[in-house]
Amino acid sequence: MALTSFIVSFVALASLIALKLFETKVRKIGVLERAFIKGDTLISSGIDWMFLRYNYYKKVGHIFVFDFIPSLAYEVLVKLKDKVAKRYYNAGNEFRGRRILRSDGSVSSFLERLSEDK
DSSP states (O other), rough: OOHHHHHHHHHHHHHHHHHHHHHHHHHHHHHHHHHHHHHHHHHHHHHHHHHHHHHHHHHHHIIIOOOOOOHHHHHHHHHHHHHHHHHHHHHHHHHSSSSSOTTTTHHHHHHHHHHOOO
């Protein structure tokens, strides 16, 4: 396969060089010149199209990676945190019969201690 592509590209390159030598010594051939110009415009328009597609998908990828994935991860983690907190409080209610308070410095824990002391 590699040998075949090498032979084809070598023949194409050799024919282009031979055609250029023929044009410089004899004259330009209009049909071939127009065909080469059409080929050049087709190649340059293809390169421009690929460049535009690359930039488009690069922007889409940037939006996906830096905007969508972090917001999705944040939403999932918030839901997970809420679910864990709910299970934590339910477990506390089952063990002690009352809600477990998060911090000892809150007003509710202060009021709860006052009610326990009486």
